[in-house]
Each structure stands twice: as C-alpha cells, then as structure tokens.
Amino acid sequence: DQQVKQNSPSLSVQEGRISILNCDYTNSMFDYFLWYKKYPAEGPTFLISISSIKDKNEDGRFTVFLNKSAKHLSLHIVPSQPGDSAVYFCAASVWNNNDMRFGAGTRLTVKP
C-alpha cells in the first residue's frame, strides 16, 4: 500500500527556470512532510520540511507547498541550477510516529 506517491519518475528543466516536483499522499493522518535529495551512491539528505499547520515553507531557492484538502505537496526550485540534478524523495509521517513513508522519487535533470 503506497501511501506516498510521486507519479513523475523524471523531470528535465533548463538552468535558470523553475523546477516543480509533485507528491500525493493518501493517509490523512500524515502531518509532517519532507523532501530529501539524493545523489548517486549516497544516502538521501534532508532538504526542506513542512508541518500540516502551514501551507508554505521557504528556504532560499526551495519552497514547499502543502494542499491538505487535495493531499498534495510540491517542491519548487527557483532558479534551477545544474547542481540540483539529483533524485528527490517526498516523505511523510505522523508526528508521534517515526515510521516515515517515502515516495519512489523523481529524477531531476537541470540542463546548462
């Protein structure tokens, strides 16, 4: 039962443009959402998070939007840079439960 879904396995954008990565979830109990970035042969690294009491969280070039009614979140990267090329995982958990659920990932390629 895949509770967190990233329906786009890959995304390609031009340097300087916006990258938008999408994530859908099914469990309405999730109240903490994260994005991780993963380079080949390395573990995921935490990028940005958002709790369910917010609908937007921004950190530099990265902004996460949460639409609870649609059970959807997205990660915006503006402007995109070639170094952003990586696999991005969406994850979700219930606040008092460390059992985090991950999506399958979206491979972002930023072309110079």
Next chain:
Amino acid sequence: DGGITQSPKYLFRKEGQNVTLSCEQNLNHDAMYWYRQDPGQGLRLIYYSQIVNDFQKGDIAEGYSVSREKKESFPLTVTSAQKNPTAFYLCASTSGGVRNQPQHFGDGTRLSIL
C-alpha cells in the same frame, strides 16, 4: 564531524549465506532505522529501534534480523531466508522523543547475489 557510517559500501552474498551490514552513528541519536531501496520504489522500512535493546519490525522484516546492543550501532543481518536480497540498503537515525525531526542517512550498502 557527526554522521552515520555504513559499511561495506558493496557486499556480495552467496546462496544460503547470512551477511551483516554495519551501521554506526555518532550523532547521539536514540532512534535508528533500516530501509531497503529497489529500482522504481520508495524506501521501505525493514526494522527500526527507538531505544537500546528494543526494536520493531517494519513493513518488510521477513528474512532480516537486527540487534541494538549499543546506542551507536544498529547492524542488519540479511539471512538466507531473504530470497531476494539484491537491493540498496540505507541506515538512518533521528533524535528520539522529539517531534518532527528529519532522519539522517548513511551512504548505503549495495548488496548483490553471487
């Protein structure tokens, strides 16, 4: 520098053999996790431990075993009962008892069958 160390980076298993993957952290984290990643799938939880000498099964615990004798260490044994062990294994940790903390990951171990 604090972090999580997984070893080895690559591991090969013969049929019928048990192998153990090492995970060590110096972040003073209480909770530790093992995930498995297969192509086209998200990370799936194998086992997790919230405290020393205690651990819980995740979604895909069959064919795996763990121990948590020390706070810093959470080794994973892939037993011969695990019929499809070829995958990328990730260890993670987080502060226990603290709400909404991201997990820190090691660089993973890639296990293959000979």
